Amino acid sequence: MARLIVANWKMNLDPAAAIKLVTKLEPKIDPSERVEVVILPPSIDLYPLDETIDKTKLKLGAQNIHYLDEGPFTGEVSAAMLKGVIDYALIGHSERRAMGEDDKLIAKKVAAAYRNGITSIVCIGENLDQREHKLSSKVVVDQLTADLALVTAEEVKDIVIAYEPLWAISHGDGKGRHATPDDIRAVLRAIRSTVEDLYGEAGGVGMRLLYGGSVNADDCMAYLGMDEIDGLLVGGDSLNYEDFASIIDASDRENTD
Numbered sequence: 001m002a003r004l005i006v007a008n009w010k011m012n013l014d015p016a017a018a019i020k021l022v023t024k025l026e027p028k029i030d031p032s033e034r035v036e037v038v039i040l041p042p043s044i045d046l047y048p049l050d051e052t053i054d055k056t057k058l059k060l061g062a063q064n065i066h067y068l069d070e071g072p073f074t075g076e077v078s079a080a081m082l083k084g085v086i087d088y089a090l091i092g093h094s095e096r097r098a099m100g101e102d103d104k105l106i107a108k109k110v111a112a113a114y115r116n117g118i119t120s121i122v123c124i125g126e127n128l129d130q131r132e133h134k135l136s137s138k139v140v141v142d143q144l145t146a147d148l149a150l151v152t153a154e155e156v157k158d159i160v161i162a163y164e165p166l167w168a169i170s171h172g173d174g175k176g177r178h179a180t181p182d183d184i185r186a187v188l189r190a191i192r193s194t195v196e197d198l199y200g201e202a203g204g205v206g207m208r209l210l211y212g213g214s215v216n217a218d219d220c221m222a223y224l225g226m227d228e229i230d231g232l233l234v235g236g237d238s239l240n241y242e243d244f245a246s247i248i249d250a251s252d253r254e255n256t257d
């Protein structure tokens with residue numbers, strides 16, 4: 001299976017800067033590599049990028065969607081509006097949960113994505129306090145179960161889960177702690193086995209699982225060597241095209257499937 005490598009640009013790069021970055025990144029990507037590369041830019045960049053990118057090398061996704069297709073929701077953008085431009089939508093990122101998104105809302109956004117033919121990348125992860133109280137797996141499994149509440153066994157095969165422990169995310173300040181594979185293995189296994197419990201073995205095998213949290217060009221190999229994951233979600237380091245290209249390249253080299 002091709003590895004899935006996702007760039008979360010967060011609130012960085014206006015359309016001109018976005019086009020500049022992909023123009024430098026694309027020549028470094030070999031389309032024959034067994035890697036699916038997805039860029040999640042700010043929503044204002046989506047249309048100009050859609051007209052610019054080489055679609056044999058890059059796909060686009062939104063950093064957020066609304067759970068309804070249209071209506072009186074000032075400042076929001078719906079999956080129905082983005083359909084045709086994006087293949088993926090990030091849902092439930094911890095930076096959005098911190099602004100008040102809860103699991104009920106996240107479950108409705110996952111349903112909206114599916115309804116519009118868009119693949120959800122659902123983010124789950126525990127904070128440092130929860131980890132120190134040995135609650136990581138419980139917190140993450142509870143989030144996962146609630147976030148998938150509206151997903152059927154047929155639909156789960158099209159869902160991507162991103163495990164992003166909050167204590168490992170850099171938030172652009174370089175303060176994220178680099179998790180070791182041993183720090184995250186048990187939680188990743190708990191995620192896969194929860195999906196199997198909920199949807200049967202086929203659901204667990206079909207669902208793609210990513211890791212994210214301060215991943216960079218230097219330490220990506222450690223994660224890519226893990227059997228538990230199918231790819232990476234990269235924040236800060238995806239803003240550097242050379243580093244991000246190295247991560248893509250490493251993903252193909254480490255793919256033993």
Ligand code: PEP
Nearest residue numbers: 169170212213214235236
């Ligand atoms: C993220 O917030 O989704 C993320 C992966 O960020 P970073 O890589 O900067 O920790």
